[in-house]
Amino acid sequence: MSPSQRWQRYRERPFWLLVELFVERIFRGGGDTDAEGVDLGVGLVLTLLAMPGGFVSVLLFDKYGSLLQWLRGQFHVDALLISLPDEYFFIVLSMTVTGAVAVWRWDAMFPDRRDYMNLTHLPISSRTILLANLVAVLFLAALLAIDVNGASCILFPMVVSAAQGTLPFFLKFAALHAGAVLLASVFAFFAVFSILGTLMALLPPRFFRRVSSYARGIVVVYLVTLLCTSFAVPDTLRRTTGSAPKWSFFFPSAWFVSACQLLRNRANPAMEELARLCVPGLAGVIVIAIGAYAIGYQRHFIKIAEIADTAVTLHKPRFGFGSLDKLLLPTPFLRGCFRFVAKTLMRSEAHRLVLTGVSGLAVVLASQALMNAFQSTTSWREAALTPDALSIPFILTFLLIIGLRLVFEVPVEIRANWVFQLLLDADGQESEPLARRVILTAVLPWILFGTFTVYCYLEGMTIASLHTLLVSVWAVLLTNILLIRFRKLPFTCSLPVFKQHSIVVLISFCFGYLIYAGSTPEFEASALHEPLRMLELLPLVLAGWYVPRYFAKNSIELERRMIFEESAPRTVEGLRLSE
Amino acid sequence: MLEAVQLTKRYSSIPAVQDLSFTLRPGQVLGCLGPNGSGKSTTVKMLTGLLEPSRGLVRFDGRNVQEDLTSYRAHLGYVPEEAHLYPYLTGWEYLEMVGTLRGMSRELMESKIDLLLELFSLRPARHAAMGTYSKGMRQRILLIAALMHDPAIFIFDEPLSGLDVTSALIFKNLVHALGKAGKMVFYCSHVLEVVEKICSDVLILRKGTVIAHDSVVNIGKILGASLENTFLHLVDDVDTMRVADDIVDVMRAA
Numbered sequence: 076m077s078p079s080q081r082w083q084r085y086r087e088r089p090f091w092l093l094v095e096l097f098v099e100r101i102f103r104g105g106g107d108t109d110a111e112g113v114d115l116g117v118g119l120v121l122t123l124l125a126m127p128g129g130f131v132s133v134l135l136f137d138k139y140g141s142l143l144q145w146l147r148g149q150f151h152v153d154a155l156l157i158s159l160p161d162e163y164f165f166i167v168l169s170m171t172v173t174g175a176v177a178v179w180r181w182d183a184m185f186p187d188r189r190d191y192m193n194l195t196h197l198p199i200s201s202r203t204i205l206l207a208n209l210v211a212v213l214f215l216a217a218l219l220a221i222d223v224n225g226a227s228c229i230l231f232p233m234v235v236s237a238a239q240g241t242l243p244f245f246l247k248f249a250a251l252h253a254g255a256v257l258l259a260s261v262f263a264f265f266a267v268f269s270i271l272g273t274l275m276a277l278l279p280p281r282f283f284r285r286v287s288s289y290a291r292g293i294v295v296v297y298l299v300t301l302l303c304t305s306f307a308v309p310d311t312l313r314r315t316t317g318s319a320p321k322w323s324f325f326f327p328s329a330w331f332v333s334a335c336q337l338l339r340n341r342a343n344p345a346m347e348e349l350a351r352l353c354v355p356g357l358a359g360v361i362v363i364a365i366g367a368y369a370i371g372y373q374r375h376f377i378k379i380a381e382i383a384d385t386a387v388t389l390h391k392p393r394f395g396f397g398s399l400d401k402l403l404l405p406t407p408f409l410r411g412c413f414r415f416v417a418k419t420l421m422r423s424e425a426h427r428l429v430l431t432g433v434s435g436l437a438v439v440l441a442s443q444a445l446m447n448a449f450q451s452t453t454s455w456r457e458a459a460l461t462p463d464a465l466s467i468p469f470i471l472t473f474l475l476i477i478g479l480r481l482v483f484e485v486p487v488e489i490r491a492n493w494v495f496q497l498l499l500d501a502d503g504q505e506s507e508p509l510a511r512r513v514i515l516t517a518v519l520p521w522i523l524f525g526t527f528t529v530y531c532y533l534e535g536m537t538i539a540s541l542h543t544l545l546v547s548v549w550a551v552l553l554t555n556i557l558l559i560r561f562r563k564l565p566f567t568c569s570l571p572v573f574k575q576h577s578i579v580v581l582i583s584f585c586f587g588y589l590i591y592a593g594s595t596p597e598f599e600a601s602a603l604h605e606p607l608r609m610l611e612l613l614p615l616v617l618a619g620w621y622v623p624r625y626f627a628k629n630s631i632e633l634e635r636r637m638i639f640e641e642s643a644p645r646t647v648e649g650l651r652l653s654e
Numbered sequence: 655m656l657e658a659v660q661l662t663k664r665y666s667s668i669p670a671v672q673d674l675s676f677t678l679r680p681g682q683v684l685g686c687l688g689p690n691g692s693g694k695s696t697t698v699k700m701l702t703g704l705l706e707p708s709r710g711l712v713r714f715d716g717r718n719v720q721e722d723l724t725s726y727r728a729h730l731g732y733v734p735e736e737a738h739l740y741p742y743l744t745g746w747e748y749l750e751m752v753g754t755l756r757g758m759s760r761e762l763m764e765s766k767i768d769l770l771l772e773l774f775s776l777r778p779a780r781h782a783a784m785g786t787y788s789k790g791m792r793q794r795i796l797l798i799a800a801l802m803h804d805p806a807i808f809i810f811d812e813p814l815s816g817l818d819v820t821s822a823l824i825f826k827n828l829v830h831a832l833g834k835a836g837k838m839v840f841y842c843s844h845v846l847e848v849v850e851k852i853c854s855d856v857l858i859l860r861k862g863t864v865i866a867h868d869s870v871v872n873i874g875k876i877l878g879a880s881l882e883n884t885f886l887h888l889v890d891d892v893d894t895m896r897v898a899d900d901i902v903d904v905m906r907a908a
Contacts, residue, residue: 422742
């Protein structure tokens with residue numbers, strides 16, 4: 076028997092079939108519903124998760140490139156010293172992404188009612204199901220750690236050692252970096268697992284369902300906070316002379332970066348102290364997670380039959396649409412569909428995944444810009460007027476708007492769209508106004524409130540107003556451009572087919588990003604000193620306003636008709652004269 | 655009055671429905687019977703305007719519905735064969751969305767939803783996601799969505815699937831009551847006894863064509879048997895007893 080045949084036979088054993096089934100469930104959704112969500116595919120999910128690390132590594136070429144350092148007049152650069160903030164950032168990034176995935180997939184990690192109904196009547200012991208699911212969860216932890224950090228484990232050491240030019244330096248740096256980020260990822264995964272698992276093991280199932288979403292919210296807030304510490308913690312740790320500050324014990328990312336520095340012989344006493352927490356911390360969360368898993372399994376899965384038919388009656392969710400109706404949603408189409416789109420964005424797993432991925436990328440790039448803004452300045456006020464700091468709302472709006480436009484194309488429960496086909500007027504031409512309202516209400520208020528408040532506090536009313544105005548105008552123009560010839564109700568049309576111009580569109584997005592979030596803040600940084608220079612942007616604004624109108628005016632009626640199915644253009648069109 | 659005039663639908667030149675004509679008057683409950691693949695669903699989709707006929711037309715009050723589908727659909731209540739719903743919406747939210755898209759006033763819509771949910775025994779689960787609903791619960795949500803705007807025409811495609819005994823009985827009486835109230839009801843089903851009991855007329859399809867169209871009483875008189883026997887006589891040439899025996903033989907095979 077050949078090894079492949081032997082492997083095939085091994086795979087066909089019930090235990091491994093169960094493991095495969097559970098891995099599928101974790102990736103493709105579980106829960107107690109028959110929801111037929113969009114299958115984004117494991118490949119796409121893994122690619123989305125790997126993106127932030129890869130992107131940030133590539134952006135660091137600017138910092139570590141020997142030619143650029145030479146041009147800046149930096150001739151003797153200590154790579155290990157200047158890489159500390161970036162090392163910390165990658166550790167935080169790996170913890171945040173892995174932790175966020177663990178939070179997001181929490182519901183799918185335990186065998187659910189569907190598994191219960193399909194498996195318990197088969198001659199398989201509940202212990203086998205428990206172990207198979209545990210193996211699937213461990214596999215997920217390992218896969219996540221490798222996927223999230225894979226790109227940075229190769230690219231970041233290459234970038235840092237580019238100026239050093241020695242293989243031993245590269246290998247040592249790469250090994251320590253890989254060790255730190257992988258262990259940080261594993262820690263984050265099991266930490267989330269142990270927190271939620273402990274709650275699951277301790278609380279009654281019904282109560283846990285209610286508490287779970289709040290607990291997950293708190294974990295997400297902590298992870299975002301962790302990400303935001305990346306521009307302050309490394310420098311503070313480096314400058315600490317005595318023992319480690321008490322707050323640093325609450326940031327596991329500080330333990331891992333300290334361990335990394337210790338192994339590079341660059342640790343101060345504070346870092347040595349923090350590094351000692353790594354191994355017991357990691358072992359602790361793994362033990363707690365596995366213990367909580369076993370108890371949680373016993374309490375929830377075994378008793379699913381007792382709680383399966385209990386209808387979960389929630390209170391009517393309040394979205395505060397009442398006041399929105401009068402202002403933004405004057406027609407029944409807009410009122411009905413706006414609510415549908417908003418609820419889909421908030422509740423559909425596939426859409427939340429894509430949006431979380433894009434938002435994560437936006438937060439990462441914004442954090443990076445914030446970190447850069449602080450590197451060359453000495454005060455908050457000075458930093459706020461650098462192109463890097465000014466670019467933050469542009470980065471966030473660009474990626475969030477693109478992200479929303481992208482998720483509009485991802486269908487949800489496509490067979491349920493009959494209700495819209497039946498009720499909507501396909502010639503009403505309200506899809507575009509609806510999509511514009513959704514995008515702008517989802518993105519603008521938060522960004523504008525944050526930007527205006529921060530700049531008003533730091534730089535005064537005039538600069539805050541100008542900056543906020545520019546961000547708003549750019550966001551509106553970008554939205555209008557992205558919605559040219561948009562004629563679908565979001566989420567109700569089949570996935571678009573790959574067209575030849577798709578690659579051109581992708582390249583246009585990259586160039587668009589450079590202009591939107593790169594060149595505009597550069598110009599703004601210089602123009603804010605002489606506000607009248609802002610008028611130089613007027614021709615660009617007028618062009619951005621005119622182009623979508625031109626396309627709308629010059630489209631025929633058929634091109635404006637709402638569609639529920641994307642069909643590829645046929646190579647040969649039959650005339651069907653017989654019909 | 656709803657009229658189907660020589661309705662024909664072809665998929666890539668293969669006819670699914672051919673030259674189907676009938677009239678549905680106010681107060682009439684027309685049952686539509688036929689085995690799988692007989693063209694029932696295609697007929698329903700053409701009647702609702704979800705599918706455009708390859709030939710022929712559907713008239714409502716003398717006007718071709720394709721000329722103004724939106725106003726035609728305002729008079730339509732439709733319950734599809736399968737309850738495809740958005741699982742993350744609650745029953746209340748779904749009905750609220752349908753009512754809003756139908757242009758109902760908020761007060762009227764909310765009071766109707768509330769009362770209908772109560773009558774269909776769904777009130778306790780109204781704020782739970784529909785993904786947690788049983789098939790029967792989803793079917794009842796669809797029934798409420800079809801009823802709440804008081805339409806003139808009802809098109810029911812297998813509306814009893816998944817309903818419990820009480821809900822099914824309520825529904826059968828409801829169809830009677832709708833007929834009495836002067837509504838037009840087009841009722842597709844596999845359950846012959848139900849069609850026999852609640853429909854005034856029946857349309858039997860086979861391979862996309864009408865093979866019988868008359869009142870239930872007349873069809874019974876002509877063939878002198880129950881609707882089940884009539885149906886088997888006209889449509890099915892399968893020896894059901896022999897097939898059942900064959901299944902048991904396969905099951906027992908070593």
